[in-house]
Amino acid sequence: MSKNPDFDIELKLLLEAIYLKYQHDFRDYSVTSLARRIRQxxxxxxxxxxxxxxxxxxxxxxVFPQLMQYLTVQVSEMFRDPGYFKALRQHVVPLLRTYPSIKIWVAGCSTGEELWSLAIMMHEEGLGERTLFYATDINPQALRSAEAAIYPTERISEFSRNYLAAGGTASLSDYYHAAYDAASFARSFKSQVVFANHSLATDSVFSEVHLVSCRNVLIYFNHGLQDRALGLFRDALVRRGFLGLGSKENLRFTSASEHFDDFVPAEKIYQRS
Incomplete structure (x- = not known):
């Protein structure tokens, strides 16, 4: 809670109003982070x-569509934390290869950088044509940006460094077309992606998947909402399916810990037990 009791009361009322009016539930998000963004x-x-x-x-x-840009955090980059993607290539992909078809859920996909990173990785591993991606978020504007897959060219050098560090086997330039200070990615992959508005706070499981990648989302939830989201991931995953979290996230002290085994602990990759 903040040092201003009136602000705390008003914040609770605001979040309740959002839930009642727009059916988006932010009431179990981390108060500290949410309060900071709303002040901005x-x-x-x-x-x-x-x-x-x-x-x-x-x-x-x-007002609400504009406010959503502050209620949700849209910070991402392609092949962010390259070690995570390298671990997926080396340790998870060989097991995914044993399935005739593969489903990957990118939960909280934001503006799509992680989604397209995974699509490029699966393509390079020869699994692109048999992989279906579910890309979900609660922010409609972010979903539109993810589907467009257009990013400023000033970000490409960073994306390229990450791609190579993540074990990329070609050149990132093979996957985008640059024009007018922007790079358009992954046109050939878009038929393999289903974009959908989905809330980890209120919605249910919608499909059985082999990998859930939900990175740097749980850090914005309180403990109860973290448990709910992890329960959705557990229920969505096939037996011995995989869950990838962000570098500052883990399953310790959550109700889901007994349902997952460490798989690549250093990169926060778990396997459903």
């Missing part, structure tokens, strides 16, 4: 208090 949003909406923001939210339909 106040001047953007010309509001001095959360009560003023709530009034605008309830009566101006244009």
């Amino acid at each position: 949003a106040l001047p953007v909406f010309h509001c001095h208090t959360l009560s003023q923001l709530q009034d605008r939210l309830l009566h101006d339909p244009a």
Whole structure:
């Protein structure tokens, strides 16, 4: 909780209003992180208090889509934490190869950098044509960006370094077309991806999958919501399926810990037990 009791009350009321009005549930997100981002949003909406923001939210339909950019964290990069992708190549892909078809769920896919990284990896491993990806997020604007797969060319050098460190077997330039200071990725992979709005706070499992990659999402949830999300992943995974988390996330002290075994502990890759 903050040092301002009024702010804490207003934040609870704001999140309740969002849930009742728009059916998006942020009530179990980490309060500290959420409060910081909403404070940043106040001047953007010309509001001095959360009560003023709530009034605008309830009566101006244009406000909520804009506020979603602050309620959700859209920070990603291609092949982020290269060791994770290298571990997938070396240790997980050989086992995925034993399945006639493969389903991968990228939960909290944000603007798509991780999704397209995985698609490139599976293509290079000869598994692209038999892999179906589910890319989900609660932010419609982020999903549109993920589907477009267009990123500023100023980010490409970083993406390329990550790609090579992650064990890339070609050149990242093979997978994008550059024009007008932007790079358009992975046109040939888009038929293999299903994009969908899905909330780990309120929605259910929608398919059986072989790998769930949900990285740097759980850190924004409180303990109860982390347990709920991990329960969804457990229920979605096939027997001995795989779960990948972010570098600052783990299963310790969660209700899911008894359902997973360490697989590549250093890269936070687990296997359903």
